[in-house]
Amino acid sequence: MSHATTTVEPHDLDPYAPEAQLAPAAYYDRLHAQGPVVHVPERDLWLVAGHAEAVQVLRNHTQFVSGDGVTFEVPTTRTERYPLIENDPPLHDRIRRSVQPSFSKRAVEALRPGIEDVAREITQEVVDRGEFDAIPVIARAMPDRAMTLLTGITPPSAAALADWSDATSRAEEPAGTPEHASQVMEAVTWLVSEGLPAMPAHCLGRLIVDSGGNDGSLEEGTERVMVLASMWLAGIDSTGGLIGNAVNAFIEQPEQWDLLRERPDLVPNAVEEVLRHGAPFRAFFRRTRTAAEVAGVPIPAGARVAVMLAAANRDPRQFPDPHRLDLTRENAKTHLGFGNALHVCLGSPVARVEVASLLSELSKRVVRFERAGDPVPSASQTVQKLDALPVRVVTAEGAGR
Ligand code: HEM
Structure with a gap:
């Protein structure tokens, strides 16, 4: 079937318009109503929001390449590209093979007890505080500590790390500023001068930087540092954003929290459903070098194609009643939420353990999350997340259960 591209009012379909960013569900509905592929001429941008079509683009890495940039802006101030996400085969595959064993089932299971301890400590703090901002206390606390367990890097503070990770994506969006770009430089400079020397003897960071990965194939110098830096920065804002979105969804649909408390066996599926419903990355980009076609829509060579991950997660053809959280x-x-095919998130098994541990520990002791103030959406145009989420918790202890 062929879908004609429709050029409607730009503010209706522009993913960067404030109304699209602040009311994403309504925006995704507008997008899906236009068909799976939409052209937004004002941004010189092709949007792929249909679930099946997004998968098709992500799997077709020869026509939809990552090597010309996976963000809206092609970075100008950053001279080193991110070695995994911004490369295509065969270079991408060589680098990925060198780190993949550190994310095997066995390797991630070895991290689980430490991450579960963190989840228990966060839950204790939640119970002790009663009323608090869930972003620093829950959402940012988990990836800050889990990424130290994973990499061996101890950041100066959770807040500094969150800002660095946030700047990494914001530097390359339409509203990105030189300040964001310089924060990324600051992060990498700190990593080289202070983070690396302080890493313990046996950790993933040392394996990458001292030994060149599991097979020793990473080139000495910049390649090794950038593999570690990009992985480290990728694992913070993403996971934190997701956790904040999940807590917010449980405030809005408390019956789903009740269900999780009744049925702990649902935790693994709950992790997947919060990733579907609250996917932090709105889009990753691909670029065409030759003319291509998706769902019968011709896309010219040299096009900037946004694979609309969060919108695809709300595609009613794939997920009936898509805006409802349904564990x-x-x-x-x-x-x-983690992408698909060869660039599928390297850290996804770790992120899954982080979220599962938190849901599991919190659901044992928190009877209900209630709003204690208005949530504050982030100004990030790339990551759908909250900067503040005031909550009050009713606890099992407090409720006499
Ligand atoms: C909930 C948390 C996370 C989400 C939603 C997420 C999402 C994603 C997505 C969508 C991609 C694919 C990008 C593309 O196709 O261009 C990706 C790739 C990647 N992610 Fe994650 N991520 C998360 C956590 C992490 C963590 C904890 C790490 C730490 C190791 C990490 C490291 C990476 C790396 C290195 C890549 C590039 C992989 C490649 O190109 O082969 N991510 N992530």
Whole structure:
């Protein structure tokens, strides 16, 4: 079937318009109503929001390349590209092979007890505080500590690390500023001068920087540092954003929290469903070098193509009643929150353990999350997340259960 591209009012379909950013569900509905592929001429941008079509683009890495940039702006001030996400095969695959064993089932299981301890400590703090901002206390606390367990890097503070990770994506969006770009430089400079020397003897950071990865194939110098830096920065804002979105969804749909408390066996599917419903990355980009076609829509050579991950997760053709959080959703795992195919998130097994541990520990002791003030959406145009989420918790202890 061929879908004609429709050029409607730009503010209706522009993913960077404030109304799209602040009311994403309504925006995704508008997008899906236009068909799976939409052209936004004002931004010189092709949007792929259909779930099946997004998968098709992500799997077709020869026509939709990552090597010309996976963000809206092609970075100008950053001279080193990120070695995994911004490269295509065969270079991408060589680098990925060198770190993949550190994310095997066995390797990640070895991290689990430490991450579960962190989840218990966060839950204790939640219970002790009663009323607090869930972003620093829950959302940022988990990835800050989990990434230290994973990499061996101890950041100066959770807040500094969150700002660095936030700047990494914001530097390359339409509203990105030189300040964001310089924060990324500051992060990498800190990593080289202070982070690396302080790493313990045996950790992933040392394996990468001292030994060149599991197979020793990473080139000495910049390649090694950039592999570690990009992985480290990728694992913070993403996971923190997701956790904040998940807590917010449970405030809005408390019956789903009740269900999780009744049925701890739902935790693994709940992780997938919060990734579908609250996917932090709105889009990753690909660029065409030759003319291509998706769903019958011709896309010219040299096009900037946004694979709209969060919108695809709300595609009603794939997920009935898509805006509803439903922990029993059978195909939740087909979400695109982690992308798909060769660039599928390297850290996804770790992120899954972080979220599962938190849901599991919190649901044992927190009966209900309630709003204690207005949530504050982030100004990030790339990551859908909250900067503040005031909550009050009713605890099992307090409720006499
Ligand atoms: C909830 C948390 C996370 C989300 C939603 C997420 C999302 C994503 C997505 C969508 C991609 C694919 C990008 C593309 O196709 O261009 C990706 C790739 C990547 N992610 Fe994550 N991520 C998360 C956590 C992490 C963590 C904890 C790490 C730490 C190791 C990490 C490291 C990476 C790396 C290195 C890549 C590039 C992989 C490649 O190109 O082969 N991410 N992530």
